[in-house]
Amino acid sequence: MDRSQLIEQIKKVIREKDANADAWLFGSRARGDSRADSDWDxxxxxxxKAITNEIEDKFRGPLYDLELETGEIISTFIYPKKIWDRDLIFSPLYKSIKKEGIRL
Incomplete structure (x- = not known):
């Protein structure tokens, strides 16, 4: 599976689990300086309002299945939109994703 196919599969899983969720690819895969063994952030x-185990499992279970299918490592970070856009705007992660991230 090539890069664009994997991205489409990730987007599909996220849309199927929550049509209102926003998703961003970030890190080396977004910057274009990844290696063959780099993960997909x-x-x-x-x-x-809060992230529960149920919410995490809703996304991570199917994405883990995709990992098994493709051999690629998908690292997920899940946040409530309001907390992300209010409390985390000064964090290095927020700044990095806003600068280099690719919206899925």
Whole structure:
């Protein structure tokens, strides 16, 4: 599976689990300086007020299945949209994703 196919599969999983979620690819895969063994860093933003185990499992289970299918490592970071856009705007992660991230 090539890069664009994997990105489409990641987007599909996220849309199927939560059509209102926003997702961003970030890190070396977004910057274009990845190696063959680099992971795929994916930020998922949801409308929920807090992130529960159920919410994490809803995304991470199917994405883990995709990892097994493709042999690629997908690292997910899940945050409520309001917390991301309010409390984390000064964090290095927020700044990095806003600068280099690719919206999925």
């Amino acid at each position: 994916v930020l998922i933003l949801v409308e929920n």
